[in-house]
Amino acid sequence: MCHLEIYNRLKPFTDDLFIWAYGSIYKSCENSNMVPVMIYLPAAANLKMDADKEFCISEAVKIGFKVIDLSGVYDGVNPTDIQLSGWDTHPNEKGHQLISDLLFEKMKKDKQLFKFMK
Numbered sequence: 001m002c003h004l005e006i007y008n009r010l011k012p013f014t015d016d017l018f019i020w021a022y023g024s025i026y027k028s029c030e031n032s033n034m035v036p037v038m039i040y041l042p043a044a045a046n047l048k049m050d051a052d053k054e055f056c057i058s059e060a061v062k063i064g065f066k067v068i069d070l071s072g073v074y075d076g077v078n079p080t081d082i083q084l085s086g087w088d089t090h091p092n093e094k095g096h097q098l099i100s101d102l103l104f105e106k107m108k109k110d111k112q113l114f115k116f117m118k
Helices: 003-031 053-063 093-109 111-117
Strands: 037-040 066-069
Touching: 003 053, 037 053, 053 066, 066 093, 066 111
Parallel strands: 037 066
Antiparallel strands: none
16 A cells, blocks of 8 residues: 555544544653643745644643644745755754744743743
């Protein structure tokens, strides 16, 4: 079975799979006395808006995750300047620097989350 067929067969169950997976991760964190944090990081590929963003964030919050939303991390940046190559859209060093800078700023502003980092 090719990956496209697998994707098409699983597509009707993606919401349920997300909720199950994140619920399992949350329980594992809770059982280990860890603070469950979900970081929403948009894809750098063509800086498009993720159609599932709101669902993912709202469900993660319902489950009990602390969510850090990094939407806008690439605002004003040419996508080709922050990706590894034309065929690999993962962030390069500059992209990772943008991510880490914004993540650190958001963590500093969140007193509840920051207290766990001391």
